[in-house]
Amino acid sequence: MIEIHGLVHVYPDGTRAIDGVDLRVEDGERIAIIGQNGSGKSTLVRHLNGLLRPTSGDVLIDGESAADQRVAALAAKVGLVFQDPDRQIFAGRVQVEVGFGPRNLGLRGAALDASVAQALAAVGLASEANRNPYDLGFSKRKLLALASILAMGTPTVVLDEPTTGQDLRGVERIQGVVADLHAAGRTVIAVSHDMRFVAETFARVVVMEAGRVTLDGTPAEVFAAANWEALARTYVEPPLASRIGDRLGLGSTPTDGALVGALVAKGA
């Protein structure tokens, strides 16, 4: 479980990126954090594995304060997939790249090979295990970065903008990974600007504006017409399905499935 109490983060240049956030994430939840650029989403998730330390307030991972733990130790609990895969890829082979994280956590031999193979299979790169990462296209390199965190087997996985540069197949692949993680009881937290992906993939949506949490609920709650004004303040546009559902007087239908369901129910 992750608990955030009164978190404030001020950067050295004086920017108040997080301005009093309280958040509680139960084990196995799927949460998306949305909000305009600069609203504090990435700053917030960097506190979960200790890359950033609170200016004030506290972040508890399974009851222990993250502030007292080293990043290398927290890496075993919270895996963070960065937005740009090219900031992390260094190895000459895909397999070695994916094995870096679990090796750092102490995995060796058969256990290491198994975790690497499993992670590569999860993102659909099993057949690329012996290729050079830089021979892969950007979208595959991004999936490789995702695999390199999955292989670490952390109870919590944080994804920073996982769908940028992905085509439909890539997005579906990532949705599949989130579903698998959820099925395995692991917590998934994602930062995203892709509202359709957010509504379709996550059970809880947290909206941030100017370093604070302004909305927190299920996609149906958060994307309901009553909240559109609050969403617009942080430059978020609700998914198309929401807007169509509202125009047709069907209530809050943030996903394609919900929209179709409501249409069918109305027609029947």
Place this chain on the structure above:
Amino acid sequence: MIALCTAALAFVLRGWLAPLVALAVVGATVAGARLGRSFVPFVLATIPLLISIVLINSFLYPGAHDTVFTIGPFRATGTGLTVAGQASLRILAFALSVAVFALTTPTDDLLADLEQRGLGRRASFVVGAAIQTIPRLAARAGEIADSQRARGLDTQGSLWRRVRGIVPLAAPMISGALSEVEERTMALEARAFSAPNRRATIRPMPDTKLERALRWLLGLATVVLIAATVTGRLALP
């Protein structure tokens, strides 16, 4: 320009006067440009260097015997102290001149001006790219370090651990820098970088008569003083 002159002056001329004059010019520039607070870190940064200069010269100046005071086995000599004082002032004047230059001259202005004065666009691009790359590389290095630490790379552990961490930190840095070259080239070509025509200046550089006069005066003074020193008309200590 002013900074260049004061830096040269401080170094070429010996004795007390030159660095003091140079420092005065730097001080006047700092006050004139209202740099104030942003200048403080630069002054502080020179302190460790100054301390070492003073200590080494005062106590270990070769061949000096005019002892002023002693601390344990170390004797501070008058000659050493003088040299230390002058060297410190010189370093201070030099370093602060460079700081004034860095703080007062936006890279864009410098490049636009250099190009106006006839420096080729390729040359000015090389200068600009070099200056602008440093903060970008620093930011990139920070992100790479964060990425790898998130994957359990221990940058705080023993020496051996840190040595092993070099490849994961350096490789993305190098490959990133290389791939950026290609992107930059294409971006530049897309904006007609190698077009043969002379380019128009969007932002004309403000340059008052006073500034121009001051620049020439300082430049002239520098040349004259250097010439005087080299030909031996101005005594070296």
